[in-house]
Amino acid sequence: MAESRDNSRRTSRTAPIAAGLHPANLPHDSFAPDDPFAPDGAGPLERAIRIGVILIGVVAFWYAAILLTGAPRFILPPPDAVLASLIGDAGLLAENALTTISEILLGMLFGLTVGCATALLMAASAPVRRWMLPVLVASQAVPVYALAPVLVLWFGFGIWPKVVMATLIIYFPVTAAFFDGLRRADRQWIDLARSMGASRGDVLRLVRLPAALPSLASGIRIAAATAPIGAIVGEWIGASAGLAHVMNQSKAQAEEPRMFAALVVIAVIAVGLYFAVDRLLRLAVPWRAETA
Numbered sequence: 654m655a656e657s658r659d660n661s662r663r664t665s666r667t668a669p670i671a672a673g674l675h676p677a678n679l680p681h682d683s684f685a686p687d688d689p690f691a692p693d694g695a696g697p698l699e700r701a702i703r704i705g706v707i708l709i710g711v712v713a714f715w716y717a718a719i720l721l722t723g724a725p726r727f728i729l730p731p732p733d734a735v736l737a738s739l740i741g742d743a744g745l746l747a748e749n750a751l752t753t754i755s756e757i758l759l760g761m762l763f764g765l766t767v768g769c770a771t772a773l774l775m776a777a778s779a780p781v782r783r784w785m786l787p788v789l790v791a792s793q794a795v796p797v798y799a800l801a802p803v804l805v806l807w808f809g810f811g812i813w814p815k816v817v818m819a820t821l822i823i824y825f826p827v828t829a830a831f832f833d834g835l836r837r838a839d840r841q842w843i844d845l846a847r848s849m850g851a852s853r854g855d856v857l858r859l860v861r862l863p864a865a866l867p868s869l870a871s872g873i874r875i876a877a878a879t880a881p882i883g884a885i886v887g888e889w890i891g892a893s894a895g896l897a898h899v900m901n902q903s904k905a906q907a908e909e910p911r912m913f914a915a916l917v918v919i920a921v922i923a924v925g926l927y928f929a930v931d932r933l934l935r936l937a938v939p940w941r942a943e944t945a
Contacts, residue, residue, distance in 0.1 A: 730910045735917060738910040745899065746918050752894040754922060756812050756884040760819020761876055767820070768827030769869070775828075776835040776861065789825060797821045797883070801890040815887030815895070822883040823876035830875070834868025835861050870934040877930040881923040896922075 712732050719729055726734070739746065771789075775782040797818065804814035888897030896915045903912035 727907065727909050730913055734910040735913045738908075738914040739917065742911050742914060746896070746915060749894055749896050749899050749915070750918055750922065752812065753815075753881075753884055753888065753896045753919070756815040756887070756895065757819055757880045757922070757926065759812070759816045760883055761823060761880045763816065764820040764823035764876060764880070765827055765873065768824050768872070769831055771824075771828045772831035772835060775832050789828060793825060798886050801887055804887065805891040810891050810893045812894075814890075815884045815892065818887040819880040819883035822879050826875040826879070827869070827872040830872030831865055831869045834865030837864065837868070866938045870938045873934060874927070874931060877927045878923070881919065881926065885919060 715729075715732050718724065719731060722729075771785065775785050800821065801814070801818060804817050808814045808817065884895070885897045888895040889901065892898040896919050899915040900912045903909070903915065
């Protein structure tokens with residue numbers, strides 16, 4: 654009973670803080686005009702026109718490069734040959750695209766989980782912070798791509814070396830972004846919460862986490878942009894499936910249009926993943942912490 658009354662008192666004391674930090678009460682115009690992720694107000698038709706113009710520009714530049722350089726077909730196949738391969742090899746490309754997408758998504762899941770956990774531990778414990786920060790910084794001195802052959806040696810030619818590559822690539826930016834956000838929580842809110850009897854857990858839950866979410870969102874955007882690189886590099890080193898594996902096989906078989914078709918699918922996956930994640934984050938975190 655006594656414990657229940659204590660919890661009730663704590664809840665009543667911290668309720669105003671929770672209400673003040675609720676997203677509904679935070680400034681929703683915090684997407685500054687110079688924010689590259691701010692909604693531009695473009696409708697579906699305008700976005701479709703933009704995409705169409707970009708695609709036409711890319712194809713025109715592609716044909717111009719072939720005409721101006723005289724590049725042979727085995728060096729730079731024309732877009733129509735690549736399109737024919739996209740249609741003719743659709744089954745092969747789709748099957749291997751599923752493998753690559755699985756590697757990317759698993760790498761993002763593990764990287765985000767471990768990165769967020771590390772940032773929370775460093776924010777909550779000074780000893781952990783003193784030990785982990787030098788290790789994190791030193792880990793960036795070793796290029797992650799150099800570990801790809803070692804990972805293939807350890808985990809074989811399945812999906813796990815690629816998952817680990819994607820995890821390692823996004824781990825540091827996610828950890829650094831989230832930890833920086835946790836440290837940048839408004840000191841006045843923290844002092845107010847403590848003056849109202851909030852515990853360290855309450856401060857973390859009600860003040861630090863909401864303030865850190867925009868920084869975490871930036872880290873997740875970076876993860877969405879870089880995770881495909883880790884998966885593709887891992888497949889290049891050694892794989893039995895995946896789009897980079899298709900590219901390697903196509904190169905060995907002198908099937909250049911199919912190799913470029915796989916490259917196009919990789920680009921579509923990477924761009925689609927980034928914008929899907931960006932859209933979800935804008936819905937989940939529609940505010941941005943005020944900065945001085």
